[in-house]
Amino acid sequence: METDKSRLTAAEMGKLWVAYVGNTMEKCVLSHYLKHVDDTDTKRVLEYALGLTKTFIEDIKKIFKQADFPIPIGFTEDDVNLEAPRLFYDDFYLYYLQYLGKAGMSIYSVAIPLVTRKDVKDFFIKALSDTVKLMSDVSDVLISKGRLMNTPVIPAPEKVDFVHKQNFLSGYFGEVRPPHGLEIAHLYGCINNDVTSKALILGFNQGAKNENVKKFLERGKNINQKHIELLSDKLSKDNIPSPTILDHLVTTSTTTTFSDKLMVYHKIDMFSMKIREYANAASLNGRKDIGVLFAKCQSDVSFYVEDGANLLIDLGWMEQPPEAVDRDNLSSKE
Numbered sequence: 001m002e003t004d005k006s007r008l009t010a011a012e013m014g015k016l017w018v019a020y021v022g023n024t025m026e027k028c029v030l031s032h033y034l035k036h037v038d039d040t041d042t043k044r045v046l047e048y049a050l051g052l053t054k055t056f057i058e059d060i061k062k063i064f065k066q067a068d069f070p071i072p073i074g075f076t077e078d079d080v081n082l083e084a085p086r087l088f089y090d091d092f093y094l095y096y097l098q099y100l101g102k103a104g105m106s107i108y109s110v111a112i113p114l115v116t117r118k119d120v121k122d123f124f125i126k127a128l129s130d131t132v133k134l135m136s137d138v139s140d141v142l143i144s145k146g147r148l149m150n151t152p153v154i155p156a157p158e159k160v161d162f163v164h165k166q167n168f169l170s171g172y173f174g175e176v177r178p179p180h181g182l183e184i185a186h187l188y189g190c191i192n193n194d195v196t197s198k199a200l201i202l203g204f205n206q207g208a209k210n211e212n213v214k215k216f217l218e219r220g221k222n223i224n225q226k227h228i229e230l231l232s233d234k235l236s237k238d239n240i241p242s243p244t245i246l247d248h249l250v251t252t253s254t255t256t257t258f259s260d261k262l263m264v265y266h267k268i269d270m271f272s273m274k275i276r277e278y279a280n281a282a283s284l285n286g287r288k289d290i291g292v293l294f295a296k297c298q299s300d301v302s303f304y305v306e307d308g309a310n311l312l313i314d315l316g317w318m319e320q321p322p323e324a325v326d327r328d329n330l331s332s333k334e
Contacts, residue, residue, distance in 0.1 A: 015111040024074030036086035092249035101135035186281030198224035199246040
């Protein structure tokens with residue numbers, strides 16, 4: 001990869017740092033999945049995804065070394081027990097990879113307009129392109145197996161028309177219109193995130209050791225379930241189906257597979273993506289009741305992420321991200 005001798009900007013440091021730590025975490029998770037997979041198509045996309053994480057880690061390392069930036073610890077082989085029994089069945093891996101692709105795309109696409117060094121920009125452009133390919137491959141496998149949970153088909157409009165009444169925006173009183181295409185898409189997408197997140201938490205909690213971590217994971221599961229019910233209700237009132245839960249794809253293994261540190265960080269990462277998803281959904285929404293629901297869900301998730309960060313700090317597991325100089329407390333060294 002071509003390098004650039006210019007110093008890393010704050011945006012470049014921050015985005016590379018979070019991408020590095022996230023990929024070291026996924027390397028642990030995907031490595032265990034690959035130890036327990038039967039289906040050849042699922043194994044192929046898992047191998048591709050794991051290959052991407054390893055490549056991204058090495059590419060970021062090169063940039064950090066050239067810029068004299070300390071390599072983050074992230075997650076290592078100590079955070080995964082590769083000898084632990086299977087924790088999820090094959091189909092779950094495909095839904096998990098859908099989440100992984102969305103999470104990666106949200107980081108890489110946002111980074112591209114914020115970074116300026118050529119090697120950094122080239123990295124994020126390539127990472128985005130590779131992750132899009134992963135998403136496409138996973139969708140193809142899900143379709144081939146009849147497992148893709150896609151948004152339902154709605155009738156095409158008979159003609160182009162314009163909105164003439166303010167009740168287009170209502171959602172509580174009077175005539176409430178059915179959800180439009182964008183609202184359905186984001187309700188469905190957010191539910192999809194929640195059913196994957198809930199199943200992952202179920203598996204995680206079966207092997208968690210620390211009691212505070214267990215409580216944190218249990219709370220996350222309850223938030224997922226509540227949001228699934230609230231969001232699904234908005235669809236079911238207009239006879240629109242929702243994604244099905246994935247709880248049955250979790251095995252009964254109680255062997256510790258991942259470190260408590262990894263599991264807490266993973267749920268913070270997953271719920272942080274939900275904050276972005278809810279905000280994006282709210283920005284494209286028209287009905288007041290749906291907008292309020294997205295705001296409520298975002299608030300639930302934000303408090304959960306904050307409490308998760310506090311838990312990491314209390315347990316000494318939160319690695320310090322790059323930050324600006326604290327000029328107020330800066331003193332000269334003699």
